[in-house]
Amino acid sequence: MNLPEPSSARRHRSRQQLLEVIRRENGVTRADLSLITGLSRSAVAETVQDLLNERLIAEDVLAAGGRGAGRGRPSALLVASGGTGSVVGIDFDHERVTVAVAGSDGSIRGEEHAAVNVDSEAAAALDVSVGMVHRLLGQTGTSMSDIRSIAAGVPAPLDMRTNRIHSASVLTGWVGLDPAEELSNRLGRPVLIGNDADLGAVGELRYGAAKGARDFIYVKASEGIGAGLVLGGSAYHGATGAAGEIGHTRLGEQGTWCRCGNRGCLETVVSSTLVRRLMTELGIPRGRDETFPLADAAKHPVTGRFISEAGRTLGRVLADLCNCLNPSLIVLGGELGTAGEPLADGVRESINRFAQPATAASLEVKVGALGLRAELLGAVSLAGQHALLEI
Known part of the structure; x- marks a missing residue:
């Protein structure tokens, strides 16, 4: 009974x-x-x-x-409300680690980042992040006992069943690792873990361009391309946590070999790596604003044209995704997203051309408001939410 x-x-x-x-x-x-x-x-x-x-x-x-x-x-x-206590957010990007100590209301008290080869040097990246946490705790006068929750994001699909990274094509040095367990062992505290694009969506939803949205796609376009999906107000991860891996959408039978083992994937022709390489060839200095590093690149006649074309290519893939999900908003983030309106204009052009008319008419495309901090602030928000729910 x-x-x-x-x-x-x-x-x-x-x-x-x-x-x-x-x-x-x-x-x-x-x-x-x-x-x-x-x-x-x-x-x-x-x-x-x-x-x-x-x-x-x-x-x-x-x-x-x-x-x-x-x-x-x-x-x-x-x-x-803010409540009491503090939280920690950690963002592992491919080439750097960023850590923040914040109030449980999301107010940042201290933030630091360091260049690290995250992809292939897992132990080093984890150790660097832990060192940064302790350093920031000291700088902000916070003790570990004050920390109520810790959350971290990684740039790879996480198997939701095991919490481990299984993809051999992304974060090659992390295959088989449980990042939450690794960080917990080093910090002596439980750690929440999430995919970076999913946390970018959380960040823009909580603090940025997606405020109030219930059905939207956050696109993290950097060295690779991934999407965080929010449907009906909740994050959608898929059966095993691999939803949103749009960077491996094939554009054709030919093209450059991708790290996934196929030819012609989206991220082989659309990535911040290609823009930075072109900037180097043209002698264009990287922008001084670390949060929006490609803002100046969009103003150059050559790189601006490249970014617009990258937007049109990305938009072609997003148009198909929009036909399936019918979101109200697309937010463009990641390093390539910091190029701003030229990228967004290209995306809008392709969506208007290839998405169903009713779908395109009800859809807004925005540049992310948080730049490269979206994933970090998403981790802070996730930690804050968990701290609040644990009261």
């Missing part, structure tokens, strides 16, 4: 569910909470009041903007 769930367990589950939605939506009304979660209005009202009393969430009337205009006073938006 199935026994009824204890009321205390139901309340805890409702509390966790509401906290997760409030954190994810970054501003939501009580009525919307009831619609999203399926909980009754009375259950939402009771739990929300408890969370307000504990100062885990707050009401923001000003952020409600025009909501409810013409229908009396606008409903206040519920937003996550």
Whole structure:
């Protein structure tokens, strides 16, 4: 016989569910909470009041903007409060590691990055990241006991069943490793792990160009190309965690050999590596802004043309993906994304040409607002959300 769930367990589950939605939506009304979660209005009202009393969430009337205009006073938006304690976010890119110590509300207290051959030197990259964590803790006057959650992103598909990296074509030095376990052993604390494109989507959703979006695609276009998919307000990873690997979409039978073993993959003709190589040949200096390093490249007549064509090629692949998923937004991130509007214009042109008219008409293409910090801030946000849910 199935026994009824204890009321205390139901309340805890409702509390966790509401906290997760409030954190994810970054501003939501009580009525919307009831619609999203399926909980009754009375259950939402009771739990929300408890969370307000504990100062885990707050009401923001000003952020409600025009909501409810013409229908009396606008409903206040519920937003996550900072809470107490600190979190750590770690971003492993192919050529560097970035670490941040932040408040559980996402406010950055210290940030540092270092050049590392992440792809082939796993142990070195892991050790460097741990050294940076301890250094930042010292600089910010934070102890490890103050850290409530740690999250990290890696530029490779993670097998969701084992938490290990199995792809022999990406992060060759990490094959068979469980990055969460490796970091946990070094830091002495549990670590959440995620794919970098997925965390880039989280970052832009929480802090950047995707605020308020529920169905969107975040494209990380750097040395390789991957996509973070958010469908119905939730991240979609696929059966094993490999969803969004659009860089290995084949454009034809011919072309350059790809690291995956096929010819003519998208990332063999569209990547930041190719743009940087062209910049070197033309004597164009790399931009001084480390967050948007290719902004100047887009202004040069030759590299600008190359970036626009790269956008059209990328857009051709994204058009097919949009026909399948019907998102409302595409956010272009990664190093190539920092080239800005020339890339976005090329993507828009191909989507308008190849996506179904109704799909293209309802779709917006934006350049990421966070540049190369999207994945790091996504890790910080994931850690903050986990810390909040653990209260």
